Amino acid sequence: MSTPHDAYARSLRRRHLQAAAFGWVCSLATWFSVIILAVLLIAVTYRSVGWISWDFLTRFDSYRPQKAGIFAGLMGSFWLIGLTALFCVPVGVGAAIYLEEYAKPNWLTRVIQLNVSNLAGIPSIVFGMLGFTAFVRMFGLAQQQYILWLGFTHVKFTVPFGRSVISGALTLTLLSLPVVIIASQEALRSVPPSIRHAAYALGATKWQTIRAQVLPAALPGILTGVILALSRALGETAPLAVLGAATYITFAPGKKGLLQAPFDPFTAMPLQIYNWVDEIDRKFQNVAAAGIVVLLVALLLMNGSAIYIRHHFQKKIRW
Amino acid sequence: MSTAPKSTGMSGSATPPLVLGAASQGPAPAGKPKFETRGMGFFYGSHQALTEINLLIPEKAVTALIGPSGCGKSTYLRSLNRMNDIIDGTRVTGSVLLDGEDIYAPDVDVVALRKRVGMVFQKSTPFPKSIFDNVAFGPRIGGLNKLSELKDLVEHCLKQAALWNEVKDRLRDSAMALSGGQQQRLCIARALATNPEVLLMDEPASALDPASTARIEDLIFELKQNYTIVIVTHNMQQAARISEFTGFFCLGRLVEVGQTKQMFTNPAEKETEDYITGRFG
Amino acid sequence: MAQSAPNPAPAFGSSSLRKSASWLRAKEMLIRGVLFCCALVSVITTLTIIFVLLYESILPFPGHSPFFAEVSVRDFLLDTKWTPQYADKHFGIMPLVCGTAWVTFISGCVGLPLGLVSAIYMSEYAGPRRRSVLKPVLELLAGIPTIVYGYFGLFFVTPYVLRPILHGGLGFTVGGANALAGGIVVGLMIMPLVASLSEDVLRAVPKSLREAGYALGATKFDVSVKIVVPSALSGILASFLLALSRGVGETMAVTLCAGNLPQLTANPLIPIQTMTTFIVNMMKGDAVVGSIEYKSLYAVALVLFTVTLTMNYISQLILQRYREVYQ
Numbered sequence: 001m002s003t004p005h006d007a008y009a010r011s012l013r014r015r016h017l018q019a020a021a022f023g024w025v026c027s028l029a030t031w032f033s034v035i036i037l038a039v040l041l042i043a044v045t046y047r048s049v050g051w052i053s054w055d056f057l058t059r060f061d062s063y064r065p066q067k068a069g070i071f072a073g074l075m076g077s078f079w080l081i082g083l084t085a086l087f088c089v090p091v092g093v094g095a096a097i098y099l100e101e102y103a104k105p106n107w108l109t110r111v112i113q114l115n116v117s118n119l120a121g122i123p124s125i126v127f128g129m130l131g132f133t134a135f136v137r138m139f140g141l142a143q144q145q146y147i148l149w150l151g152f153t154h155v156k157f158t159v160p161f162g163r164s165v166i167s168g169a170l171t172l173t174l175l176s177l178p179v180v181i182i183a184s185q186e187a188l189r190s191v192p193p194s195i196r197h198a199a200y201a202l203g204a205t206k207w208q209t210i211r212a213q214v215l216p217a218a219l220p221g222i223l224t225g226v227i228l229a230l231s232r233a234l235g236e237t238a239p240l241a242v243l244g245a246a247t248y249i250t251f252a253p254g255k256k257g258l259l260q261a262p263f264d265p266f267t268a269m270p271l272q273i274y275n276w277v278d279e280i281d282r283k284f285q286n287v288a289a290a291g292i293v294v295l296l297v298a299l300l301l302m303n304g305s306a307i308y309i310r311h312h313f314q315k316k317i318r319w
Numbered sequence: 320m321s322t323a324p325k326s327t328g329m330s331g332s333a334t335p336p337l338v339l340g341a342a343s344q345g346p347a348p349a350g351k352p353k354f355e356t357r358g359m360g361f362f363y364g365s366h367q368a369l370t371e372i373n374l375l376i377p378e379k380a381v382t383a384l385i386g387p388s389g390c391g392k393s394t395y396l397r398s399l400n401r402m403n404d405i406i407d408g409t410r411v412t413g414s415v416l417l418d419g420e421d422i423y424a425p426d427v428d429v430v431a432l433r434k435r436v437g438m439v440f441q442k443s444t445p446f447p448k449s450i451f452d453n454v455a456f457g458p459r460i461g462g463l464n465k466l467s468e469l470k471d472l473v474e475h476c477l478k479q480a481a482l483w484n485e486v487k488d489r490l491r492d493s494a495m496a497l498s499g500g501q502q503q504r505l506c507i508a509r510a511l512a513t514n515p516e517v518l519l520m521d522e523p524a525s526a527l528d529p530a531s532t533a534r535i536e537d538l539i540f541e542l543k544q545n546y547t548i549v550i551v552t553h554n555m556q557q558a559a560r561i562s563e564f565t566g567f568f569c570l571g572r573l574v575e576v577g578q579t580k581q582m583f584t585n586p587a588e589k590e591t592e593d594y595i596t597g598r599f600g
Numbered sequence: 601m602a603q604s605a606p607n608p609a610p611a612f613g614s615s616s617l618r619k620s621a622s623w624l625r626a627k628e629m630l631i632r633g634v635l636f637c638c639a640l641v642s643v644i645t646t647l648t649i650i651f652v653l654l655y656e657s658i659l660p661f662p663g664h665s666p667f668f669a670e671v672s673v674r675d676f677l678l679d680t681k682w683t684p685q686y687a688d689k690h691f692g693i694m695p696l697v698c699g700t701a702w703v704t705f706i707s708g709c710v711g712l713p714l715g716l717v718s719a720i721y722m723s724e725y726a727g728p729r730r731r732s733v734l735k736p737v738l739e740l741l742a743g744i745p746t747i748v749y750g751y752f753g754l755f756f757v758t759p760y761v762l763r764p765i766l767h768g769g770l771g772f773t774v775g776g777a778n779a780l781a782g783g784i785v786v787g788l789m790i791m792p793l794v795a796s797l798s799e800d801v802l803r804a805v806p807k808s809l810r811e812a813g814y815a816l817g818a819t820k821f822d823v824s825v826k827i828v829v830p831s832a833l834s835g836i837l838a839s840f841l842l843a844l845s846r847g848v849g850e851t852m853a854v855t856l857c858a859g860n861l862p863q864l865t866a867n868p869l870i871p872i873q874t875m876t877t878f879i880v881n882m883m884k885g886d887a888v889v890g891s892i893e894y895k896s897l898y899a900v901a902l903v904l905f906t907v908t909l910t911m912n913y914i915s916q917l918i919l920q921r922y923r924e925v926y927q
Contacts, residue, residue, distance in 0.1 A: 001701065002745060007462070008431075008434075008462065009431075010430060011461065012430060012431055014585060015430070015460070015819050015821070015822070016428075016430070016819060017824075018819070018821050019758070019819040019820045019821035020868075022820075022821045022825070023721075023725050023820065023821075025717065026717050026718070026720050026721035026724075026725055027721055027726075029713075029714050029717040029721070029732060030717070030718040030721045030722065030726075030795075032714065033637070033714070033718060033737065033738060033741060033788075033791060033792065033795075034734070034737050036741070036788055037740060037741050039756075040744070040749075040756075041667045042753065043756050044748065044751065044752070044756075047755070053634070078606045085668070090638070091638045091641055092638075093638075094634065094637075094638030094639070095611065095635070095639040095641065095642065097635050097637040097638075098635035098636050098638060098639040099639055102632055102636070103639070106849045111643065112639050112640070112642065112643055114916070115642055115643050116642050116647050117912075117916055118646075118909060118912050118916065119642055119646055119914055120646060121842065121845055121846070121850070121908060121909075121911075121912035121915075122649070122849070122908060122909065122912075123849025123851065123876065123904060123905075123908055124849070125849065125851045125876050125879055125880065125901070126649060126653075126849070126901055126904060126905050127649075128879075128909075129649075129652065129653070129879070129898065129901045130645070130648060130649050130652055130881070132883070133647060133652045133656075134652065137889070140889070145796070169888065174641075174645050177641065177645070178642060181642065186853025195745055205624060205628050206628060206632075207627070207628055207632075228743075230741060232743070233789055234745075235743075235744070235746070235747070235748075236745070237745065237746065237747045237851075238746075238851035238852050238855075238876070238880060241852075241883065241884060242879060242880060242883045243881050243883075244883060244884070247893070249895050270745055270747045270852075273747055274747055274752070274852065274855075274856075277747075277750070277751060277754065277856055284793060285755060289749060289751070292747075292748050292751060295745065295748070296748070299743065299744075299745070303740070303743060309734075314357040400815065402811060402814065402815060405810075405811065407727070407728075418685060430817050430818070430819055431817065432817075433814060433815055433816065433817040434812070434816075434817030437815065438812075438815035440811065440812065440815075442806060442808055444808045444809055444811070444812035446809060446812070446813075446827055446830075447831045447925075448830065456813075456816060456818075456826070456827075457816040457817060457818075460816070460817070460818050460819075460822045460826065461817065464652075506812070509812075509816065510815070513816055513817055537611065564682065588852070
């Protein structure tokens with residue numbers, strides 16, 4: 001029944017070799033990803049050397065590669081992400097609070113929860129189609145201009161929104177919502193129930209408990225999730241391309257007053273990069289590489305701040 | 320507390336002691352020792368979990384390890400087949416000999432050691448595979464691939480574990496569908512399939528109902544004809560029922576060791592007596 | 601009752617324990633309502649997407665003819681030509697499906713094994729220190745915008761990797777844009793996703809199963825490959841499905857390096873067009889609203905939406921059941 005001793009010893013040697021070899025394969029494959037990342041970054045940076053300058057950051061796009069700059073895209077992305085944050089954070093965090101703190105475990109809650117997790121997996125280009133139909137065209141409403149008087153100044157806008165910053169921001173909001181909701185839910189879930197119980201025991205109402213105790217405790221987690229969602233939105237190209245955002249533009253949103261900015265036409269960094277890649281003049285490849293480096297630096301700053309927040313608050317809060 | 324365990328002889332010091340302190344050596348009463356632990360210490364990082372353990376475990380007998388929770392009895396059991404190696408930052412001092420060979424020597428192959436020293440855990444751990452594949456797992460990774468031989472082996476082990484009659488018609492069903500007691504006997508059958516010499520059991524019946532517990536105990540009684548069994552239990556009656564020898568652990572030390580009957584009727588140490596009579600623990 | 605020592609704390613609110621229609625209660629209800637509306641936004645989004653896609657492709661409202669009123673479902677599914685911009689218009693989605701299938705298949709061949717093996721490495725082999733290096737690197741890889749991967753594929757993978765090997769070495773003709781480059785790049789993109797999802801799944805396998813394996817004299821290979829991976833199989837498949845659905849919906853990287861030529865082809869070295877790249881290119885080219893080409897966008901998006909939603913949904917179901925098993 002038992003294998004002879006030396007046969008087992010021999011097979012054991014083979015099995016140890018197998019285990020070691022498998023370990024090597026796994027480790028190689030994993031570090032391969034690190035190498036890919038390095039190669040990708042080096043290749044792009046190498047292409048952009050000599051093309052990134054202060055002028056590149058502050059100039060508008062041009063049909064001549066030497067004169068092309070990313071300023072319009074930089075400002076467009078800035079406004080886009082700012083407005084997206086403005087819309088996305090209250091709604092996303094609100095939805096997460098409802099689902100975690102208020103919702104009873106009934107069919108409606110399950111539907112909402114399932115919907116959120118499935119929405120996170122829908123291709124961004126489908127959101128682009130939605131944005132085009134619902135915000136740019138508003139299902140084919142006749143175009144009409146409105147003037148909103150704010151007491152000290154007035155804002156002109158048209159409905160449907162057309163290819164303006166606000167259409168892009170609303171589209172990116174819907175796209176980022178599931179990510180923000182899921183991250184905020186996780187942050188809320190990690191707040192120990194004892195904190196809630198303590199507040200209830202003092203006679204606080206549900207909302208008082210959430211606002212004064214739960215939200216501050218969950219804030220670092222929520223912030224991290226929000227920043228990561230926004231940095232994903234910053235790199236999104238497909239939905240903006242589908243919206244028909246301008247690719248060649250020589251002014252930044254907000255030229256006619258800051259409050260007017262949301263209703264200005266716009267471009268964004270990834271769109272400009274896409275446009276440059278498509279140019280026939282091969283020198284634009286270098287311009288695109290320079291654009292990518294600027295985009296990656298922006299992403300790095302956002303991700304870095306997320307990591308900093310996570311790290312900084314982790315040290316402070318200990319249950 | 321004493322540093323070296325005292326042994327409980329049949330009548331004082333007339334019979335040779337079963338287990339000796341670090342200073343002396345002598346033959347064990349029942350057969351030759353399977354495991355011999357000398358001056359063993361165990362560390363989790365800088366925390367010392369076991370101190371100066373000296374213990375002989377006789378061959379083909381049941382040795383029970385008892386003691387309050389956190390006393391180190393499970394740690395000691397797991398160090399007999401080096402399961403603690405999996406945990407980072409653990410360290411063993413002193414020596415543990417299996418048939419006179421130090422299992423912590425640098426050239427020892429842990430895989431081969433664990434094939435000889437099988438283990439059954441507190442929680443039954445069936446793999447999410449069929450009953451047959453569970454029992455055949457050990458022999459298969461050991462290089463046995465002939466289906467006819469595997470079938471015979473699986474049948475033999477399931478019979479040994481007193482499970483054959485209950486599962487012989489559904490060997491291809493998932494092991495997860497078995498009841499808790501059946502799962503535990505399956506785990507015993509699975510451990511037997513690698514043809515070990517020693518079976519380590521870590522509270523094998525603590526999660527089971529009384530009927531299943533009784534079956535496991537009967538099984539242990541059967542198995543000791545062929546295997547050396549070391550069992551950790553928190554159930555004193557169980558230790559009294561099934562074991563020939565008992566070691567009492569407390570706070571990382573082996574307080575007392577001896578023949579079970581002797582220890583339960585006439586313990587040498589005050590601590591042992593307090594624990595057995597339920598005054599603490 | 602003793603009333604000699606009055607409570608020094610100021611009385612606030614009503615002292616009755618019975619529910620009363622106080623202002624505080626109304627505020628609580630209002631907040632609850634607002635939060636509920638926030639949660640509904642996601643449901644409304646989904647419903648709107650479904651409505652928009654169905655409206656332009658299927659629903660026959662008065663005064664509006666949807667896509668499938670002008671092109672039969674039979675032609676859509678079986679015609680082998682996709683030529684919406686030509687005079688002789690054909691709307692057979694097969695070439696687009698073929699393109700998507702090529703890219704998804706190749707990305708799966710690259711991304712799934714790499715991702716799974718990395719997951720095994722991180723959950724079974726790597727110590728905490730290595731994990732703490734690898735995890736952020738994978739997160740970083742996952743966070744790079746797809747357009748950057750597209751650039752990498754178009755200007756690096758094809759000219760410096762595929763051309764020298766396949767053209768220089770083996771003599772194949774490699775298009776400047778080709779499905780292979782697109783698939784490879786998408787594979788690199790989904791690899792971190794597979795790695796992190798599968799790693800979660802592998803780590804959910806109880807430690808006791810690993811210990812039981814080691815106690816039977818198993819090597820690390822035996823435990824990883826013969827116990828942990830089979831135990832986590834359904835969860836791993838779910839993560840694969842999720843990653844592949846990402847590949848199906850991937851747009852920019854494919855647009856840049858896989859081309860824009862709808863072809864029903866068995867050759868992955870020539871340009872193709874996927875469902876997503878068709879949508880981007882058509883929208884960029886300003887399709888006239890209401891034209892048949894315009895409506896075809898929604899029909900294609902409907903197919904894309906249905907496929908990815910189904911894959912996601914199945915994967916969620918499997919993962920949910922998987923989590924219930926190991927709790």
